[in-house]
Amino acid sequence: MSNEPFFFTSYAIRRADRRLVAQFHARLQDEMQIKRGRSLPHTGFLDTESLKLGVGWRRPLVDALRTTRFVIALLSDDYLRSNWCGQEWAVATERARRATLATGEEPVAVIPLFWTRPTEALPPAVRALQYRTNLLGSAYEDTCLVDLIRGDSREYHQFIVDLTDLLTKAASVPLPPLDFATADTLPSAFVPVSSAAPPTVSTPAVPESVPHGQGGSPARPGVVGNSGRRMTAAEKSLYIDILVDSAVGRSRESWDVYVDSIKGLLWPVRFSLLTDGGSARVRSVALANEALRRKTPELLVATVDALAELEGAEAAGPLRALVDDVVSRWPQE
Secondary structure, eight states: OTTOOSEEEEOOOOGGGHHHHHHHHHHHHHHHHHHHTTTSOOOEEOHHHHSOTTSOSHHHHHHHHHHOSEEEEEEOHHHHHOHHHHHHHHHHHHHHHHHHHHHSOOOOOEEEEESSOOSSOOOHHHHTSOOOOSTTOHHHHTSOHHHHHTSOHHHHHHHHHHHHHHHHHHTTSOOOOOOHHHHHHOOOTTSOGGGSOOOSSOOOOOOTTOOSSSSOOOSSOOOOTTSOOSSOHHHHHHHHHHHHHSGGGSOHHHHHHHHHHHHHHHTTSOOOOSOOOSOHHHHHHHHHHHHHHSSSSHHHHHHHHHHHHHHOTTTTHHHHHHHHHHHHTOOOO
16 A cells, blocks of 8 residues: 555544644654655654545544554553544554564554653553653653653754654564454453453464564453463563552552452462562562462462452552453463
8 A cells, every 4th residue: 555654643632732743743754754765654644634624534544553554652641541542552553463473573563652641550551562761862751742842842853853763663574454344343452351342353372482562562462372371471571560560569568468468368278479578579570470370360369359459449450451361361270
């Protein structure tokens, strides 16, 4: 397709910052054309700029989404609550998942950028990707994209240059298109997996060699099948990150209360950790290892129930969605 966009700007429609989104999109497209030239794909897709007035919008939008090389996701609370934005995320990550299965090399499909700083916990689909980087300048690390656009023009210009370079390098790994029917019907990636509709396409397991944290992780974790693996490397990393970032990981005292709650839920079954010292990450790794070492998932489930008991069901939601999916695929011994 000659009109396939090089990037697709995915954002939550809000009247207050619609003009800023258009400015960002245009600035990135201009830099792409400067760096890549007319002979290489460089155009972007933005609904308010790319769709024709008076014609059906869904077909051209889905076509752009299923063929674009990158989805630039402008994260905000409104974005993470949007079913449509969640579907755009799901299409991109499904394409990356299929490409990884076919070649063993994981392409970057989604570039998550903090348009504003979300005030709520990131959903598992977002946390499954590497969303932090030092490749876009220190100014972006200290703020969000909206404030960067309205701040120092030199820092914003450098951000656009760095982002263009990042996309150009990542584009060397191909990302095949997705068929229209699948792209048009995928559920939002931001709906908890346990409540989402089952996938219509049967897919094999993600190979163990697939790298994590380079973008393009699946919207739904890979199926374990008969391999005996209880949790993929990406899922385990996400599980640990959630515990480290939660209230129970903030102090040794809160961690001890958390472990006592787990023991209370499991009683009279006992468990012990290989290590109970070190940082919150070290303790979380030890807990994950112990839970995954067991033949049944009771300990893993108890880690979620204890978090909900201490912090509330909403705070434990991302961990529960992840664990529910793992438990549903727990290998039969």
